[in-house]
Amino acid sequence: MNDAASDTDPYLTLVFTGRNDDFGGDFNGRFFRALDFNRAQLTAAGIPYEFVFVEWRPLSNRRYLATELADAFPDWGPSELRSFVVDPAYHDAVSLNPRVQFQEFIAKNVGCRRARARFVLTTNTDIYLSRGVIDLLKRRALESGVLYRAARHDLKGHSDVSFMDWDVLEDERNWEVVNKIKPPFYTNASGDFLLLDRDSTHRLRGFNEVYRNAKIHMDGNFCIKAYASGVRLVDVGAPVYHVGRGTLHAQRGVFRSRPADAPWGDIRWNKDVIYDNGEYWGLGAAPERRLDALTTYLDFDWSTVGPMVELKRVVTSAR
Numbered sequence: 001m002n003d004a005a006s007d008t009d010p011y012l013t014l015v016f017t018g019r020n021d022d023f024g025g026d027f028n029g030r031f032f033r034a035l036d037f038n039r040a041q042l043t044a045a046g047i048p049y050e051f052v053f054v055e056w057r058p059l060s061n062r063r064y065l066a067t068e069l070a071d072a073f074p075d076w077g078p079s080e081l082r083s084f085v086v087d088p089a090y091h092d093a094v095s096l097n098p099r100v101q102f103q104e105f106i107a108k109n110v111g112c113r114r115a116r117a118r119f120v121l122t123t124n125t126d127i128y129l130s131r132g133v134i135d136l137l138k139r140r141a142l143e144s145g146v147l148y149r150a151a152r153h154d155l156k157g158h159s160d161v162s163f164m165d166w167d168v169l170e171d172e173r174n175w176e177v178v179n180k181i182k183p184p185f186y187t188n189a190s191g192d193f194l195l196l197d198r199d200s201t202h203r204l205r206g207f208n209e210v211y212r213n214a215k216i217h218m219d220g221n222f223c224i225k226a227y228a229s230g231v232r233l234v235d236v237g238a239p240v241y242h243v244g245r246g247t248l249h250a251q252r253g254v255f256r257s258r259p260a261d262a263p264w265g266d267i268r269w270n271k272d273v274i275y276d277n278g279e280y281w282g283l284g285a286a287p288e289r290r291l292d293a294l295t296t297y298l299d300f301d302w303s304t305v306g307p308m309v310e311l312k313r314v315v316t317s318a319r
Contacts, residue, residue, distance in 0.1 A: 045135075
């Protein structure tokens with residue numbers, strides 16, 4: 001796999017992950033509406049971009065979401081959209097907790113590893129970029145070695161999202177929660193907006209693939225890894241938007257007394273510990289085969305699955 005970028009590559013890669021399982025209700029609809037909105041804003045601002053979608057643990061009894069995505073946007077070509085479908089055997093190989101049904105951040109590593117742009121934004125499928133974020137990208141003012149963060153504003157869950165525009169997103173009466181971020185780590189709801197140059201992303205080797213019992217707080221753990229590695233963290237001063245408070249907030253109380261049973265893993269794990277992924281992070285050596293013009297399938301190969309423990313050094317808390 002070629003890790004090198006070229007002068008003709010886009011300015012921004014946006015990395016998403018998911019599968020065709022209707023997670024959270026109307027997953028595909030929420031994904032496609034946000035994607036269409038963000039595409040329109042990026043295009044209007046003249047920002048060269050690509051969307052990279054990673055389908056993790058696809059269901060055998062449903063069409064690939066990558067196929068649904070291509071059908072929903074038939075005018076998109078491979079310079080604008082690329083999808084990677086990951087053989088479900090990888091989930092079983094890298095997971096140590098049967099309650100965790102989807103390894104979100106290892107999936108995002110697959111996309112980060114294959115990003116072509118100078119800057120990589122890992123985000124989620126139902127996130128709307130704000131006017132301020134678009135303006136920042138339009139100015140081409142991003143610096144290498146800086147991890148940019150944006151606070152997430154949650155719109156009220158009953159909001160009408162059939163049509164979305166700036167008036168709806170920016171009206172404070174439509175906000176339910178503002179997830180504030182503060183230095184030095186800016187970890188709150190960080191999985192919705194982590195913007196870093198591609199070279200630094202590859203130097204850090206993405207999100208934690210060593211601890212495989214949980215997916216919660218992997219985003220915050222990445223912020224701490226970046227900070228401990230000399231990356232400067234910056235609040236962009238503009239939000240991103242999300243409709244509703246999300247599945248974690250909706251179900252968190254159910255598992256408060258039994259955190260080990262949570263489907264996202266035990267919330268009590270030590271997210272301050274610095275990790276060190278192997279050279280094949282992001283399934284970097286996985287065999288690839290083209291399914292169609294927009295979609296690549298990653299076949300299973302044990303040799304690209306990293307070890308659970310590397311006994312070469314002792315890691316300590318970044319704090």
